[in-house]
Amino acid sequence: xxxxxxxxxxxxxxxxxxxxxxxxxxxxxxxxxxxxxxxxxxxxxxxxxxxxxxxxxxxxxxxxxxxxxxxxxxxxxxxxxxxxxxxxxxxxxxxxxxxxxxxxxxxxxxxxxxxxxxxxxxxxxxxxxxxxxxxxxxxxxxxxxxxxxxxxxxxxxxxxxxxxxxxxxxxxxxxxxxxxxxxxxxxxxxxxxxxxxxxxxxxxxxxxxxxxxxxxxxxxxxxxxxxxxxxxxxxxxxxxxxxxxxxxxxxxxxxxxxxxxxxxxxxxxxxxxxxxxxxxxxxxxxxxxxxxxxxxxxxxxxxxxxxxxxxxxxxxxxxxxxxxxxxxxxxxxxxxxxxxxxxxxxxxxxxxxxxxxxxxxxxxxxxxxxxxxxxxxxxxxxxxxxxxxxxxxxxxxxxxxxxxxxxxxxxxxxxxxxxxxxxxxxxxxxxxxxxxxxxxxxxxxxxxxxxxxxxxxxxxxxxxxxxxxxxxxxxxxxxxxxxxxxxxxxxxxxxxxxxxxxxxxxxxxxxxxxxxxxxxxxxxxxxxxxxxxxxxxxxxxxxxxxxxxxxxxxxxxxxxxxxxxxxxxxxxxxxxxxxxxxxxxxxxxxxxxxxxxxxxxxxxxxxxxxxxxxxxxxxxxxxxxxxxxxxxxxxxxxxxxxxxxxxxxxxxxxxxxxxxxxxxxxxxxxxxxxxxxxxxxxxxxxxxxxxxxxxxxxxxxxxxxxxxxxxxxxxxxxxxxxxxxxxxxxxxxxxxxx
Numbered sequence: 001x002x003x004x005x006x007x008x009x010x011x012x013x014x015x016x017x018x019x020x021x022x023x024x025x026x027x028x029x030x031x032x033x034x035x036x037x038x039x040x041x042x043x044x045x046x047x048x049x050x051x052x053x054x055x056x057x058x059x060x061x062x063x064x065x066x067x068x069x070x071x072x073x074x075x076x077x078x079x080x081x082x083x084x085x086x087x088x089x090x091x092x093x094x095x096x097x098x099x100x101x102x103x104x105x106x107x108x109x110x111x112x113x114x115x116x117x118x119x120x121x122x123x124x125x126x127x128x129x130x131x132x133x134x135x136x137x138x139x140x141x142x143x144x145x146x147x148x149x150x151x152x153x154x155x156x157x158x159x160x161x162x163x164x165x166x167x168x169x170x171x172x173x174x175x176x177x178x179x180x181x182x183x184x185x186x187x188x189x190x191x192x193x194x195x196x197x198x199x200x201x202x203x204x205x206x207x208x209x210x211x212x213x214x215x216x217x218x219x220x221x222x223x224x225x226x227x228x229x230x231x232x233x234x235x236x237x238x239x240x241x242x243x244x245x246x247x248x249x250x251x252x253x254x255x256x257x258x259x260x261x262x263x264x265x266x267x268x269x270x271x272x273x274x275x276x277x278x279x280x281x282x283x284x285x286x287x288x289x290x291x292x293x294x295x296x297x298x299x300x301x302x303x304x305x306x307x308x309x310x311x312x313x314x315x316x317x318x319x320x321x322x323x324x325x326x327x328x329x330x331x332x333x334x335x336x337x338x339x340x341x342x343x344x345x346x347x348x349x350x351x352x353x354x355x356x357x358x359x360x361x362x363x364x365x366x367x368x369x370x371x372x373x374x375x376x377x378x379x380x381x382x383x384x385x386x387x388x389x390x391x392x393x394x395x396x397x398x399x400x401x402x403x404x405x406x407x408x409x410x411x412x413x414x415x416x417x418x419x420x421x422x423x424x425x426x427x428x429x430x431x432x433x434x435x436x437x438x439x440x441x442x443x444x445x446x447x448x449x450x451x452x453x454x455x456x457x458x459x460x461x462x463x464x465x466x467x468x469x470x471x472x473x474x475x476x477x478x479x480x481x482x483x484x485x486x487x488x489x490x491x492x493x494x495x496x497x498x499x500x501x502x503x504x505x506x507x508x509x510x511x512x513x514x515x516x517x518x519x520x521x522x523x524x525x526x527x528x529x530x531x532x533x534x535x536x537x538x539x540x541x542x543x544x545x546x547x548x549x550x551x552x553x554x555x556x557x558x559x560x561x562x563x564x565x566x567x568x569x570x571x572x573x574x575x576x577x578x579x580x581x582x583x584x585x586x587x588x589x590x591x592x593x594x595x596x597x598x599x600x601x602x603x604x605x606x607x608x609x610x611x612x613x614x615x616x617x618x619x620x621x622x623x624x625x626x627x628x629x630x631x632x633x634x635x636x637x638x639x640x641x642x643x644x645x646x647x648x649x650x651x652x653x654x655x656x657x658x659x660x661x662x663x664x665x666x667x668x669x670x671x672x673x674x675x676x677x678x679x680x681x682x683x684x685x686x687x688x689x690x691x692x693x694x695x696x697x698x699x700x701x702x703x704x705x706x707x708x709x710x711x712x713x714x715x716x717x718x719x720x721x722x723x724x725x726x727x728x729x730x731x732x733x734x735x736x737x738x
Contacts, residue, residue, distance in 0.1 A: 139173025141203030254324025
């Protein structure tokens with residue numbers, strides 16, 4: 001710094017290289033004060049800040065918050081005029097958005113997994129607790145004021161903008177970023193607003209949500225009502241897109257859900273963004289407890305060792321997001337850091353796993369082609385029942401009744417012959433005929449009982465066959481075989497990594513080039529900070545994202561802004577130069593791809609061992625099911641045996657016992673391949689071994705003949721309807737209906 005001499009507490013400061021520059025001033029290292037830096041205000045800014053800085057230094061606020069760059073000493077020039085202040089030097093830290101954005105995280109925090117992210121979130125809550133403990137309010141919460149190191153430590157800068165109250169003096173925070181401003185302050189003049197810790201609590205919750213949710217803003221999503229819903233308006237109307245309450249917003253596709261977190265963390269997010277908790281939002285210290293619990297609940301994904309997620313979650317959210325967006329969220333760039341036991345690494349196939357032993361264990365389990373249920377043998381034959389005895393008694397009365405009938409008929413004939421009135425003779429004849437031809441149905445009831453019990457036994461046998469554990473056994477076997485297939489496919493992909501890399505090397509270099517251009521810091525006409533937050537919530541963070549997908553799926557990004565973004569992407573692409581010679585980056589990229597495959601193979605090994613163990617356990621359960629007598633089956637067999645004994649007692653012929661044919665076991669193929677897989681390696685940041693999604697080439701513009709892209713109507717009367725729009729918009733306004 002070649003300027004007038006600077007002094008702090010009477011000692012001259014030897015300023016070194018400039019380490020930062022902003023709209024208010026410049027920051028320089030101090031060679032004779034290691035670990036400290038000086039912030040020198042630009043002309044015209046210093047007088048506005050002098051009183052506040054002197055107050056912050058006088059109350060020694062820097063001593064109570066070592067991780068915050070509070071003013072430590074007042075800096076003056078040789079004439080004693082106020083210049084700025086000395087503060088702690090924050091070295092080897094990156095702005096928080098470099099961690100929460102997946103593409104930049106892989107460059108600046110390549111070792112970071114989700115455990116690291118949760119630890120950073122916890123440390124952010126701790127730093128805010130420190131600040132609030134000093135009586136200060138951060139006020140202007142934003143992504144550039146929170147810095148993170150590769151050790152997960154957190155520091156806050158721009159502390160001279162914090163709100164402090166020193167006795168009767170109030171020094172307010174007069175600035176703010178809309179994305180972090182609470183609903184009750186949206187659109188309000190901040191220069192006269194006294195901030196509170198509750199206001200900070202909203203911005204803190206937004207910051208934590210973005211960090212924990214891969215740069216997704218909590219109020220960014222698709223509005224289900226009519227008209228547009230800008231981010232500031234969504235915040236002002238408490239439209240938390242991920243809430244369980246009806247906010248009229250739908251979260252972006254493939255993103256996290258609140259039930260991916262622990263219940264306490266989900267509850268705090270709901271409270272922080274709810275209109276019912278204004279004035280009582282979760283404090284920074286409350287977040288410390290919740291995030292500590294989340295950190296302790298993290299478990300490893302059985303598909304990728306790089307994934308960690310809450311133990312109570314139903315599935316791995318990072319696998320879900322990687323499937324949706326086709327690019328890894330976490331990546332270990334150092335191949336040598338993968339722990340592989342000696343002899344467990346094959347240069348041609350990756351991680352070595354004894355597939356033959358696993359297949360032997362699986363095939364050792366015999367699964368029958370059909371399910372038969374044997375009728376149990378009863379230890380004793382039942383005796384006759386009272387119903388059988390009654391039936392036999394009735395059966396023995398039959399001949400006597402028929403003789404009586406003949407006698408009555410003869411009597412009727414005699415009466416008719418002797419001149420007794422005909423009506424009497426006919427009555428006697430009818431009664432005699434009834435006695436003669438009436439067949440006592442003594443055994444009919446026993447046959448009916450037999451048929452009822454035989455049908456019940458058959459029905460129960462069929463039910464046992466249908467509900468046998470064989471389906472669960474087959475499904476588990478299919479899962480194990482599918483996992484083995486996945487492992488073998490990974491080995492094949494590993495063997496072809498270099499070949500595939502050479503095929504797509506130029507495209508890979510171009511995509512790496514485009515991924516270096518972040519939307520967040522780019523100068524794109526008409527695209528403001530709110531638009532950038534919306535784009536990030538839908539996974540658009542770099543020029544590569546904007547090239548591969550249509551940015552107009554993001555609410556608030558219409559044709560004009562999309563055209564400006566596309567122009568920026570083209571300008572970024574024009575700066576690309578292909579490097580034909582293999583570089584260290586090429587070797588690292590191949591190692592990164594190998595690293596990804598080996599990590600997945602190691603995760604599959606754990607899953608396979610668990611699946612085989614579960615399969616063998618279910619096989620034992622199946623054997624026990626076959627050998628264990630079913631109480632219902634025994635009961636129905638006893639009832640049928642009783643019916644048979646009764647029929648035999650009365651001398652009736654026994655019907656054939658019902659037989660239920662064996663139930664064929666479903667083919668194993670019925671259960672195979674019914675699960676999504678995330679296999680292969682990603683060289684380009686896109687889907688494994690797949691080109692970027694292409695726009696439909698069969699639809700051409702009716703005006704200029706250019707290719708058309710799918711768009712969504714935003715104005716009445718066709719608002720919400722899709723249509724084809726010319727890719728040359730706004731130069732050409734050609735459209736087609738879909």
